Amino acid sequence: MEFKIITPETGAHKIYNPQTIAEFLFKHLEQYGDKTEDILKCIAYAMNPSKGGNIIVGIDNNEIVGIVILNNTGMGGFIPENILVYIAVDNSKRGKGYGKRLMQKAIETANGDIALHVEPDNPAKNLYEKLGFTNKYLEMRLTK
Numbered sequence: 001m002e003f004k005i006i007t008p009e010t011g012a013h014k015i016y017n018p019q020t021i022a023e024f025l026f027k028h029l030e031q032y033g034d035k036t037e038d039i040l041k042c043i044a045y046a047m048n049p050s051k052g053g054n055i056i057v058g059i060d061n062n063e064i065v066g067i068v069i070l071n072n073t074g075m076g077g078f079i080p081e082n083i084l085v086y087i088a089v090d091n092s093k094r095g096k097g098y099g100k101r102l103m104q105k106a107i108e109t110a111n112g113d114i115a116l117h118v119e120p121d122n123p124a125k126n127l128y129e130k131l132g133f134t135n136k137y138l139e140m141r142l143t144k
Contacts, residue, residue, distance in 0.1 A: 001065065001098060003105050006055040008047050016057045016064070018043045024064055028088035032122055042085050045071050053082070054109050058089075058102050065090050066098045068106045070114065081112025087124070099124065103131055 006013050022039040033039075046053030046069055058066040066089040070082045084106060089098045107114065117139060118125045 001058050001060045001101055004057040004059060005109060006047070006057065008049040008052050012047065013057075016055075018047075020064075021055060021057070021067055021069075024067055024090075025069075025086050025088050028066075028091050029086065030091065032119060033086075033088070039086065042069055042071065054106070056102060056105050056109060058098055058105075060093075060098070063090075065093050066102045068102050070106055070110055073115075076112050080115040082110045082114045084114055084116035099127055100131070103127065107131065 004013060004016055006016065012018065018040055021043055022036045025039050026033055026036045043055065045051050046055055051072060051074070053069065053071040056068040056070075057064055058068075067086065068084065069086040071085050073079050073081055073083055075081070087099065087102060087106070089102070114133075116128065116133065118128060
């Protein structure tokens with residue numbers, strides 16, 4: 001597997017553009033995903049030089065097999081510097097190690113610590129724990 005790293009510095013990639021990335025994530029996140037327009041907002045945040053982040057596209061045989069989006073938080077020291085907002089592997093290619101390799105590349109690429117949110121029933125939770133992520137806090141939200 002090879003990786004394409006898209007950052008505010010490298011700019012948008014003509015093949016792996018925001019719409020392609022958002023559509024892939026919408027399709028393969030399944031019940032854990034968001035609407036395409038919300039995913040596009042996340043991509044715009046990552047590509048904004050004043051905010052920033054990384055988009056990592058995993059490619060095998062010239063096909064996208066997985067994507068990770070990390071957004072910078074701008075809060076290093078008291079909140080992790082990065083939040084992993086989205087990770088998805090093509091649902092027909094799961095169980096082949098692509099998710100682990102994408103996560104390893106995300107960890108290697110990120111400057112600073114990484115936070116993520118995962119549903120308790122999401123099978124990816126086991127992968128995150130194997131890679132060293134811990135459940136330090138109980139997340140609580142007020143939705144207005």
